[in-house]
Each structure stands twice: as C-alpha cells, then as structure tokens.
Amino acid sequence: MHLMRHAVALDREAWSEGDQSRPLTEFGWRQSLAIAEVLADRETQVFFSSPTVRCADTLLPAAHGMGQQVQPQVLLVESNEPTSDPETAELLRQLLAACLPEGVERAAACTHGNLLIPLLSRLGLPTRCPKGGLWRLDTDLHQRVLGVEFLGHLSPRSKEWSR
Numbered sequence: 001m002h003l004m005r006h007a008v009a010l011d012r013e014a015w016s017e018g019d020q021s022r023p024l025t026e027f028g029w030r031q032s033l034a035i036a037e038v039l040a041d042r043e044t045q046v047f048f049s050s051p052t053v054r055c056a057d058t059l060l061p062a063a064h065g066m067g068q069q070v071q072p073q074v075l076l077v078e079s080n081e082p083t084s085d086p087e088t089a090e091l092l093r094q095l096l097a098a099c100l101p102e103g104v105e106r107a108a109a110c111t112h113g114n115l116l117i118p119l120l121s122r123l124g125l126p127t128r129c130p131k132g133g134l135w136r137l138d139t140d141l142h143q144r145v146l147g148v149e150f151l152g153h154l155s156p157r158s159k160e161w162s163r
Helices: 026-039 053-065 085-099 113-122
Strands: 002-005 046-049 070-072 107-111 134-139 145-154
Touching: 002 113, 026 053, 026 145, 046 053, 046 085, 053 070, 053 107, 085 107, 085 113
Parallel strands: 002 107, 046 070, 046 107
Antiparallel strands: 002 134, 134 145
C-alpha cells in the first residue's frame, strides 16, 4: 500500500470557501504529477483519499493514468486524528482492511499530516511528514505491516524528487 500526505494546497487563510474544497496550488499539482510518475509502474489497483479536494486531487493524475477513479474513504478524514497509541493501532488496522480488501494487493491512499504523523510514529518511523510525501507499506496476507519505506517527495526548494 502507498500512503501519502496531500500535496501543497492553498493556505487556509487564503481560501474563503469551506476547507473541504481547498484546492492544490500550482506546485501541488506538480507534486501530484510526480507522485503519478512514481506510482505509474506499481500496478495500483485502487485509489482512496480523504474526501477533501486537495487529497483527491493529489491522487487524480495517478488514478486516471491507470484508468481508475479516486474513491473517498472516511477513515482518511482529517478529524480522525488518533489521540492515543491504541487508537492509532486501531486506525491503522481499519485503514489496511478498508484499502486492501480481499483480492486487492496494491492500493494508494492520501490523507492529512495530523493523521499520518501518528501512523508513522506507530510504525517506528521518524514523523517527518512533508506535503506530497509518499511511503510504501509492505504487508502480509493478514494485513500486518512488515516494512515501511519513505519513497520521497517533490521538494519546493529543489523542485526535484528527493528522499
């Protein structure tokens, strides 16, 4: 499963409409295209995102490039931020079950930093969580995480994919 933080979006203060509809910036769209390039040869079967525009649009180029749609997943909503280790463990279990149902071997999911940071910590990773960051979670048949790798992100400073 590939798990990512949404790409760079407009600042909350710069957006006068509801936060759900806050769009990606021009650089955020470049990040989404870079993510699509990374995912292009990974045979992703399903794409899930928080129902926010910025999360769905982060996955849109990758999903469309593979003839798929981005499906909303309520477990990825920003307000689902876990507040304890047991809650984090349960959220991870639920996410893996929802995003990797029987018959699905490769999925991609896009969420928010406040949800991703506790999940990364639970997996024993540094909680460095750049916008547009992409992680690969290797799982077994019982949806247990066997390994995690940070695949990188498109950096605003260098404008190149970096790890």
